[in-house]
Amino acid sequence: MNRKPLKSLFIILGILIVLALPLIIRDRYFQHLLVLSGIFILLTSSWNLLAGYSGLLNLGHAAFFGIGGYSSALLALKLNLSPWVGLPLGGAIASLFGILLGIPSFRLSGPYLAITTIGFCEILRLVAMNWVSLTRGSLGLYGIPPLTPLNFSTNFSIKFVSEQNAYYVILIFVSLTLILLNRLVHSEFGIGLKSIREDELGSQSIGIDTSRYKLTVFMISAFLAGFAGSFYAHYVRLISPEMMGLSETFNILTMVMVGGLGTLFGPVVGAILLTFLSEGLRFLEDFVKIDIRFVIYGGLLMATILFMRNGIVGLFKEVAKPKESNGR
Amino acid sequence: MESLFLQQVLNGLIVGSVYCLIAIGLTMIFGVMRISNFAHGDFSMLGAYFAIYFVLFLSGWAGWVGSLVVAAVGVGLIGFFVERFLFRPLLTRWTDIDIIMLSIGLFILLENGARLFFGATPEMIPDPFQSKTINFLLFSTSEIRLICLLFSCIAIFLLQLFLTKTKTGVAIRATSQNRNAAALMGINISFIYSLTFVVGSALAGLGGVLYGTIFAVFPMMGAMPTLKAFAVTILGGMGNIRGAVFGGFILGVAETLGGNYVSMQYKNAIGFVIVILVLLVIPQGLFGGREKKWG
Amino acid sequence: MILLEGKNLTKRFGGLLAVKDVDFALQSDEILGLIGPNGAGKTTLVNLITGYYAPNAGVILYRGKAISGLKPHAINNMGIARTFQIVRIFHKLTVLDNVRSGLVDRRTRPPWKVALDSLVKKRENQVTGRLGEERAIQLLEFVGLAAYRHELADNLPYAYCKRLEIARALATQPKILLLDEPSAGLNPKEQNDQIAIIKSISGRGITILIIEHVMKVIMDISHRIMVLHYGEKIAEGTPEEIYKNEKVVQAYLGGEAGAHN
Numbered sequence: 039m040n041r042k043p044l045k046s047l048f049i050i051l052g053i054l055i056v057l058a059l060p061l062i063i064r065d066r067y068f069q070h071l072l073v074l075s076g077i078f079i080l081l082t083s084s085w086n087l088l089a090g091y092s093g094l095l096n097l098g099h100a101a102f103f104g105i106g107g108y109s110s111a112l113l114a115l116k117l118n119l120s121p122w123v124g125l126p127l128g129g130a131i132a133s134l135f136g137i138l139l140g141i142p143s144f145r146l147s148g149p150y151l152a153i154t155t156i157g158f159c160e161i162l163r164l165v166a167m168n169w170v171s172l173t174r175g176s177l178g179l180y181g182i183p184p185l186t187p188l189n190f191s192t193n194f195s196i197k198f199v200s201e202q203n204a205y206y207v208i209l210i211f212v213s214l215t216l217i218l219l220n221r222l223v224h225s226e227f228g229i230g231l232k233s234i235r236e237d238e239l240g241s242q243s244i245g246i247d248t249s250r251y252k253l254t255v256f257m258i259s260a261f262l263a264g265f266a267g268s269f270y271a272h273y274v275r276l277i278s279p280e281m282m283g284l285s286e287t288f289n290i291l292t293m294v295m296v297g298g299l300g301t302l303f304g305p306v307v308g309a310i311l312l313t314f315l316s317e318g319l320r321f322l323e324d325f326v327k328i329d330i331r332f333v334i335y336g337g338l339l340m341a342t343i344l345f346m347r348n349g350i351v352g353l354f355k356e357v358a359k360p361k362e363s364n365g366r
Numbered sequence: 367m368e369s370l371f372l373q374q375v376l377n378g379l380i381v382g383s384v385y386c387l388i389a390i391g392l393t394m395i396f397g398v399m400r401i402s403n404f405a406h407g408d409f410s411m412l413g414a415y416f417a418i419y420f421v422l423f424l425s426g427w428a429g430w431v432g433s434l435v436v437a438a439v440g441v442g443l444i445g446f447f448v449e450r451f452l453f454r455p456l457l458t459r460w461t462d463i464d465i466i467m468l469s470i471g472l473f474i475l476l477e478n479g480a481r482l483f484f485g486a487t488p489e490m491i492p493d494p495f496q497s498k499t500i501n502f503l504l505f506s507t508s509e510i511r512l513i514c515l516l517f518s519c520i521a522i523f524l525l526q527l528f529l530t531k532t533k534t535g536v537a538i539r540a541t542s543q544n545r546n547a548a549a550l551m552g553i554n555i556s557f558i559y560s561l562t563f564v565v566g567s568a569l570a571g572l573g574g575v576l577y578g579t580i581f582a583v584f585p586m587m588g589a590m591p592t593l594k595a596f597a598v599t600i601l602g603g604m605g606n607i608r609g610a611v612f613g614g615f616i617l618g619v620a621e622t623l624g625g626n627y628v629s630m631q632y633k634n635a636i637g638f639v640i641v642i643l644v645l646l647v648i649p650q651g652l653f654g655g656r657e658k659k660w661g
Numbered sequence: 662m663i664l665l666e667g668k669n670l671t672k673r674f675g676g677l678l679a680v681k682d683v684d685f686a687l688q689s690d691e692i693l694g695l696i697g698p699n700g701a702g703k704t705t706l707v708n709l710i711t712g713y714y715a716p717n718a719g720v721i722l723y724r725g726k727a728i729s730g731l732k733p734h735a736i737n738n739m740g741i742a743r744t745f746q747i748v749r750i751f752h753k754l755t756v757l758d759n760v761r762s763g764l765v766d767r768r769t770r771p772p773w774k775v776a777l778d779s780l781v782k783k784r785e786n787q788v789t790g791r792l793g794e795e796r797a798i799q800l801l802e803f804v805g806l807a808a809y810r811h812e813l814a815d816n817l818p819y820a821y822c823k824r825l826e827i828a829r830a831l832a833t834q835p836k837i838l839l840l841d842e843p844s845a846g847l848n849p850k851e852q853n854d855q856i857a858i859i860k861s862i863s864g865r866g867i868t869i870l871i872i873e874h875v876m877k878v879i880m881d882i883s884h885r886i887m888v889l890h891y892g893e894k895i896a897e898g899t900p901e902e903i904y905k906n907e908k909v910v911q912a913y914l915g916g917e918a919g920a921h922n
Contacts, residue, residue, distance in 0.1 A: 161638055228789070229765065240751065240826075243830070245763075336474030336479075
């Protein structure tokens with residue numbers, strides 16, 4: 039069978055295209071969408087880690103996004119901290135809040151956990167809105183410094199204000215994340231998470247400390263989302279408390295469900311698809327004079343649950359299945 | 367200060383009574399069908415909009431009362447179709463998460479659809495009493511608000527009667543406690559499901575009219591009542607109607623008092639704080655009843 | 662020697678006394694049967710031993726060390742495994758992965774270390790790789806499910822699910838295995854297979870406590886039997902002794918004589 043070399047060829051081709059994309063399509067808006075997609079991939083993948091692999095219904099994910107963003111932005115604005123340090127630091131601070139949202143998950147599940155996590159997120163959003171001395175309230179923070187340029191020599195330095203360069207940075211982080219997540223979910227830790235998702239009491243009976251596992255995965259997920267938030271802050275350079283709003287979480291959730299919950303590429307597909315779809319629909323708005331984007335989002339989410347439960351990736355897998363004899 | 371305190375308590379009870387109606391609907395639906403409907407508050411929103419348009423036809427007293435009827439019937443009808451064609455097919459097939467996701471999708475659709483349809487500007491359901499204030503000894507309030515409180519209490523009372531004294535009502539309670547046994551006793555589960563969802567949604571619609579009378583009507587108004595209704599039902603134990611009543615009033619009063627004496631800006635957070643604290647200590651809610659691990 | 666023992670165990674649920682002042686002792690290498698009419702407190706006792714409930718009174722000693730009040734995962738890590746009355750396998754995982762999950766070493770590593778190792782160690786060296794696959798297949802062969810290893814556990818018929826649960830429990834390398842009605846819902850042939858598997862397990866030096874309603878199974882394989890009724894221990898002895906014991910017969914055939922709450 040000549041499948042393997044063909045598959046490798048496709049993969050190499052794919053990687054080349056991804057690398058060259060902003061060079062091929064030079065439209066800045068398109069490149070901006072690519073960067074946004076990258077940020078969303080981090081968000082969707084991290085949410086998927088909780089909901090898809092561990093069965094933890096976290097509807098407060100936007101909180102991590104916002105905390106990462108605000109932390110890094112404030113550190114840069116007030117303490118002149120380098121945004122490059124702010125990226126992981128924002129993630130780390132978000133990770134601490136991951137503990138806060140993770141603790142309820144020890145004993146709560148389903149709608150109880152959902153409401154608790156929404157509650158935490160809303161409380162944090164209100165704090166961002168009302169602690170005006172720190173966050174400037176609903177005005178938000180502006181003038182956030184971009185990622186500081188890398189200086190290689192007196193003449194040669196790479197700046198990160200442009201969409202194109204930001205794309206390459208986020209590409210690196212997204213690739214790293216996907217590689218690490220792939221390792222994680224197929225590892226001993228990953229199988230523990232999936233066990234918890236399938237049957238918590240059963241998994242306890244085989245030695246899984248479910249509380250600590252949940253805490254750990256919340257921290258990992260929060261870190262990634264916080265990291266995304268920090269990057270977002272230094273990229274668009276303007277953030278507001280709406281970053282932590284319910285619609286932000288619902289956005290992420292829709293992307294994952296449409297793409298495919300519980301798969302590695304589902305969040306990727308969903309993030310890219312819906313980011314571009316959303317912007318494409320924005321153009322429609324100019325013609326039709328109404329904002330139809332979110333109505334379509336809602337409809338899409340419902341249609342996915344009713345007809346395409348495992349998302350696009352799930353559909354793909356089903357189509358691909360009959361060809362393989364040994365399901366692996 | 368005393369009269370101000372009592373004033374706030376009264377305000378809290380008024381708001382709380384609206385929360386009760388909405389929360390009872392939610393908890394009934396969860397109790398009988400195990401559906402967590404995140405779009406529940408949007409039914410309230412739809413009810414409020416039904417009222418807005420109805421009072422264009424009929425104003426004053428009759429208009430207001432009529433709008434309550436229209437809202438209940440209209441939202442009930444919508445609820446019927448939502449249950450029949452969206453949730454029912456899922457009930458046997460999928461998991462908890464799917465139902466929540468579906469309802470979130472519905473929430474997004476309804477909220478933004480309403481924005482499209484009705485426009486984003488807030489509107490008010492006109493006060494048929496023209497904001498006449500009644501002054502009691504220690505507090506004062508407007509007539510219409512009192513009517514709202516009265517209406518809610520009557521509605522809750524009638525619902526209790528329905529659930530305890532009528533055959534159908536008892537059937538609903540039976541189904542919520544043990545679906546299989548109820549089916550074996552000859553109860554038409556399909557009918558009970560539809561009825562419960564319709565009644566629950568109608569209650570939400572009624573709550574929406576009251577909410578819109580006291581506050582304002584706008585497309586995004588559904589989100590807060592949904593979350594608060596959830597908070598109340600969790601507080602009271604999901605499926606527990608008496609708990610929802612207690613919880614609704616407690617939340618209303620806590621919010622109003624908290625908003626006045628602690629902080630206005632964090633008023634909406636009070637409900638969440640209470641719920642989080644309660645759930646951390648008692649995972650089933652205050653009235654949830656003992657949940658053995660082997661449910 | 663006594664491997665596991667309980668003294669004065671009591672468990673209350675609201676007004677209901679599920680287990681009342683129960684003593685028991687599990688000798689190493691034996692198969693102890695636990696029988697009693699429905700609601701007698703058998704599963705509750707197992708839940709107490711495995712940490713799913715905490716006793717209201719009394720202690721449980723494993724190798725002389727008190728374990729009452731420890732969490733279920735800790736008790737498993739000490740060497741006690743169990744199955745459930747209503748099977749709790751991992752439905753959306755493959756049969757192979759169900760067993761592999763049990764193979765993961767959680768005895769010596771806390772969760773954060775497992776996570777770290779997962780990122781650092783090569784996949785082959787992890788249970789989810791080649792290493793684990795071979796060991797898991799061995800366990801599956803032991804219960805006769807090796808042919809289904811790539812099937813989703815969801816698709817297995819009920820009898821196989823029960824065996825899968827046993828294989829998964831064995832994967833944790835327990836010294837004691839607590840089986841909760843492993844033969845429930847099985848037809849006679851399947852029951853015989855189950856008996857063979859359980860005897861085999863015992864043959865490997867694993868001590869077994871088995872709750873069962875199917876008398877054929879219990880009488881066949883138990884070295885000793887303990888009888889609970891309304892939460893109290895009413896008899897204990899060899900299968901023959903229990904068979905003839907009047908109190909036991911009365912408990913099973915009815916008669917509220919001696920009933921209490």
